[in-house]
Each structure stands twice: as structure tokens, then as C-alpha cells.
Amino acid sequence: MLKPPSPRKTLAAGALALLPAAAGCHRNAFPTYPASYREFAYVTAGASDTVAVLDLVYLRQDRVLQVGHEPTGLAANPVRNEVYTVNSGSDSVSVIDTTTNRVAATIGVHHKPYFIEVSPDGKRAYVPNSASNTVSILDLDKRREIAVAATGEGPGVARVSPDGKSLVVSNRIAGSVSVYTITDSDKQPLQFRESFSGCPGATDIAIAANSLSEPASGSKAFVACSGGHQVMDIWLGAAPASWRGEQDVSLQHDQILAMLDVGKTPIHLALKPDGGEVFSTNFDSNSISEISTWTNEVSGTYMIGTNPSSAIISRDDSSLWVTNFGAESASLYSINDGRLITAVHDGSHPDALTFCVCNGKDEHLLLVVDSGSGDVAVIKNQSSGSPSLFTMLPAGSHPNDIVVKAFTAK
Numbered sequence: 374m375l376k377p378p379s380p381r382k383t384l385a386a387g388a389l390a391l392l393p394a395a396a397g398c399h400r401n402a403f404p405t406y407p408a409s410y411r412e413f414a415y416v417t418a419g420a421s422d423t424v425a426v427l428d429l430v431y432l433r434q435d436r437v438l439q440v441g442h443e444p445t446g447l448a449a450n451p452v453r454n455e456v457y458t459v460n461s462g463s464d465s466v467s468v469i470d471t472t473t474n475r476v477a478a479t480i481g482v483h484h485k486p487y488f489i490e491v492s493p494d495g496k497r498a499y500v501p502n503s504a505s506n507t508v509s510i511l512d513l514d515k516r517r518e519i520a521v522a523a524t525g526e527g528p529g530v531a532r533v534s535p536d537g538k539s540l541v542v543s544n545r546i547a548g549s550v551s552v553y554t555i556t557d558s559d560k561q562p563l564q565f566r567e568s569f570s571g572c573p574g575a576t577d578i579a580i581a582a583n584s585l586s587e588p589a590s591g592s593k594a595f596v597a598c599s600g601g602h603q604v605m606d607i608w609l610g611a612a613p614a615s616w617r618g619e620q621d622v623s624l625q626h627d628q629i630l631a632m633l634d635v636g637k638t639p640i641h642l643a644l645k646p647d648g649g650e651v652f653s654t655n656f657d658s659n660s661i662s663e664i665s666t667w668t669n670e671v672s673g674t675y676m677i678g679t680n681p682s683s684a685i686i687s688r689d690d691s692s693l694w695v696t697n698f699g700a701e702s703a704s705l706y707s708i709n710d711g712r713l714i715t716a717v718h719d720g721s722h723p724d725a726l727t728f729c730v731c732n733g734k735d736e737h738l739l740l741v742v743d744s745g746s747g748d749v750a751v752i753k754n755q756s757s758g759s760p761s762l763f764t765m766l767p768a769g770s771h772p773n774d775i776v777v778k779a780f781t782a783k
Contacts, residue, residue: 404734406430412730412779413471414740415456416749417444418769424458424467425749425768426474429729429738429777432751434767438476440467446488447776450513452495454780459486459500466500468516471778478516482509490531490540492555497562501528501542508542510562522563525549529575534592535582539566539609541594543575550575550596550607552627567627569607574600579642579651580609581666593630593666595651597639604639604653604662606631606669631669635662643684643693645708652693654681661695661706678704678716682724687736694739694754696723703741703752705760717752717760721745725772728754730779738763742772749775 406412413435414427422442428435441460444467449456454471459482466489468478485504491513492498498511501524508531510520527546533555534541540553540563549570553563577597596605610625636655639662643652650672651664659679663672678697685694686708693706702716703723720743729738739752739760747770753763 404731404737406732407781409782410732410779411471411782412732412777413474414727414729414749414775414777415447415449415458415469415471416742416768416775417447417458417773418747418771419443419445419461419773420770422460422462423769424469425766425772427740427749427766427768429731429740429779432764432766436474437769438467438469438474440476441465441479445773446486447774448489448491448498449776449778450491450495451493453513454778455513456776456778457489457491457498459489461485461487464502466498466511468513471780472782480511480516480518482511482518483507483521488530490533492533493535493537499531499533499540499542501531503527503529503545506544508540508563512559519559520562522553522565524551525568530578532578532580532594534580534594534609536592539592541578541580541596541607541609543572543578543596545575545599548573548575548598548600550578550594550605552594552607552609566610569605569627569629571629571632572596572598572603572605574598575605576640577642579644581644581648581651593669595642595644595664595666597642597653598632599638599640599656602635602637602639602655602658604633604635604642604651604664605629606633606664633662633664633669633671635664635671636660636674641683643686645686645690646688647690649690650708652684652686654684654695656680656682656698661693663708673711675706675711675713677706677713678702683726685726685728685739687728694726696726696741698722698724701743703739703750715759717750717762719743719750719752719762720748720765723750725774727775727777730777732779740775740777742768742775744772747772 442462483502483505525544525547636658638657680699722745728736
């Protein structure tokens with residue numbers, strides 16, 4: 374959920390003071406990277422019409438790219454060195470070549486896009502147009518829009534299922550969810566399948582495969598109903614030839630499994646890498662809720678901090694980080710122990726967050742976008758001992774989102 378806080382002055386002095394320490398990070402329990410290794414974070418600055426490029430090897434700002442008006446959502450291509458930013462104010466998507474850190478192309482979409490989802494094969498992207506009640510389908514090879522599909526009113530988020538066969542779109546104003554079948558056809562790349570109402574303020578979506586060993590056996594989509602206090606749990610129909618689909622015809626059809634009571638105003642959903650649980654951040658209840666994807670039940674709701682916003686789970690499924698939008702901090706919650714470990718102070722109105730890839734070195738850096746202070750807090754996420762704020766990097770005015778792209782230079 375993108376919130377419009379009042380920006381304050383960037384903590385530039387503190388960031389610059391700490392940069393010399395960052396330059397010597399390899400001597401301070403930081404990974405040693407190969408000479409050809411590159412890793413950058415990309416941060417949209419909505420009020421600056423820019424994307425800040427942060428060098429995560431040397432922990433410094435690499436450059437600032439001019440993009441379209443009011444950039445918001447970001448996505449990284451999983452198979453090619455490209456990052457995409459949605460420009461809400463100019464109805465377009467900017468393509469960033471991460472090998473050169475230059476804007477390589479601009480693709481027109483429709484009115485007021487905020488979010489972009491890239492398919493697992495890296496060939497297509499899906500952009501909900503919130504003021505046009507449509508979703509644009511982009512061919513990323515040809516860098517153009519190839520089709521438009523109708524949605525409910527005010528589409529916000531689109532997610533591709535783990536098997537790459539279904540697209541789920543949340544319609545915030547309509548309070549509904551649209552489900553589509555993804556095809557290989559350029560003429561009709563999306564086929565409408567089903568719509569479900571009764572989810573006021575539908576926003577974020579998390580999709581869990583029903584079986585990690587059998588991805589074709591169906592998936593479950595969890596949708597945050599931000600206008601209330603529930604998460605909608607939807608079964609996405611299994612393929613007829615799957616082991617489950619053959620035994621139970623009912624599982625071949627999309628259906629609502631449950632309306633799960635969580636805290637007030639759930640706005641973000643974080644899925645464990647093993648797919649077994651989803652956590653919702655409940656903005657107006659100062660809590661998180663733990664949902665079992667296997668039993669379709671809320672395992673518990675726990676206090677976490679003031680106005681929890683975004684969340685991310687470690688690769689080993691043990692830890693959950695949550696930004697506290699109203700408390701200028703990020704909380705670390707132990708999933709294994711079921712308790713709050715600590716909170717690390719960062720900048721004003723922390724929101725989006727992600728881990729540094731760090732050449733596979735155990736996610737030892739957490740990056741937090743501070744939407745009010747216009748910076749990114751770099752938190753040292755130590756495997757032993759308490760995590761701590763390491764430095765602050767400038768991001769621009771009113772930053773919205775962040776993604777990381779790592780690769781080996783040729």
C-alpha cells in the first residue's frame with residue numbers, strides 16, 4: 374500500500390558520515406565479492422520523477438535516473454538484466470537496463486498504473502490500470518503492450534500463480550478479485566475465468582502452490598481486504614490432468630475457501646518461502662496475523678508495532694521483518710519462537726523493504742525505504758547478535774518501492 378506522508382529533509386549528513394565505514398565493509402564481516410559481481414537496488418521517488426540506483430557492493434548511490442511522472446511500483450525480470458518502473462502520472466512503464474543502468478525504453482499503458490508483475494519466464498508483464506479498470510499485458514521481448522483485459526473497478530495488484538497458468542487481480546474500489554487463465558496467444562493472452570466479490574478495499578495478493586512437488590495441482594490465493602479486517606482465501610482450480618484434479622472434479626474450479634478474520638486494515642501479505650504460512654500486516658490494529666495455507670485458518674494475531682506496513686520473510690522461513698510506518702522502526706519477529714525479537718530505528722515512515730542478495734550470503738543486509746525522510750536504511754541483519762542500523766542512503770523525494778537485481782558482468 375503506497376501512503377502519502379509529508380516528506381522531510383533527507384538524512385544526508387548521517388549517510389555521508391557513514392560511507393567511509395561502508396567502503397571498508399569487507400573488513401567488517403561483510404562478504405567479499407568477485408570482481409565481476411554487480412548488485413544494485415532501485416528505488417522509485419514519486420515526487421522526484423526519478424529512480425535512485427544504489428550500489429550494494431560499495432553501499433553508495435550509483436546514480437539517479439529520470440523516468441516518467443510519479444514512479445511507483447517496481448519489478449525485476451527474473452531471467453534478464455532488466456528492471457521495470459511504473460509511472461503512475463504518465464501512464465507508462467520505464468525499462469531499465471541494469472548492465473548499464475540506463476533507461477532503455479518506455480512502454481505506454483493506460484490510466485493510473487501503480488503495480489507491475491513479471492511472469493516467471495521473464496517474457497511478459499502485467500500492469501493493472503487503476504483508473505481504466507483494465508490490466509495491460511506487455512511483451513517484454515518486443516517492449517510493447519500486446520493486449521488489454523477488463524477488470525473490476527480500481528484494479529491495484531496482479532499476481533501470477535506459481536505454475537504460471539493463472540493471473541489474480543485485486544480490484545480495490547469494487548472490493549472484488551478477478552481470476553484469468555494465462556495463454557500463449559498474443560491475440561488473447563488472458564482469458565477471464567471468475568470474479569469474487571465481498572473483499573472491501575482488496576489490495577495485496579499472495580499465491581501459494583498447493584503442493585511444492587506438484588505445482589499443477591492447484592494454488593491458493595490470499596487477498597488482503599484492506600477496507601475491513603479479513604483476508605479472502607481462494608482456491609485456484611487445478612489442471613484437469615493433475616493428480617488432484619482427476620480425483621475431485623470440484624477442485625478444477627475456482628472457489629472461495631474462507632474469509633479469514635485478521636486485524637483491522639490488512640494491507641500487505643508476506644508468504645513464507647516454503648509456502649506453508651502467510652503473514653498479514655494489520656495497519657490499524659498494530660498487529661500481524663499468521664495464516665496457515667494448509668488448514669486455511671488464522672494461527673494467531675500478535676502485536677508488532679505502530680501501523681505495520683510491509684513485511685518480508687527470510688529464506689530459511691525463520692524470521693519476519695515488518696516496517697512500522699507510524700514508529701520509525703522495523704521489527705524483527707521470530708516465526709520459530711513466536712515472539713518479537715527487537716526493533717531497529719530507521720527513518721521517517723518506513724514502508725517497502727527487501728533483502729540484499731549479497732552474493733548469497735544469508736541476507737545479511739535489510740534495505741528499508743523511508744517514505745517520509747527520502748532515504749533507504751541499511752540494517753545489518755546479523756546471524757548472531759542484534760541487528761543494527763549500518764548506514765542511510767539517499768533515495769529522492771517520497772520514495773515508494775524498492776527492488777534488487779544482482780548479476781555477474783560479462
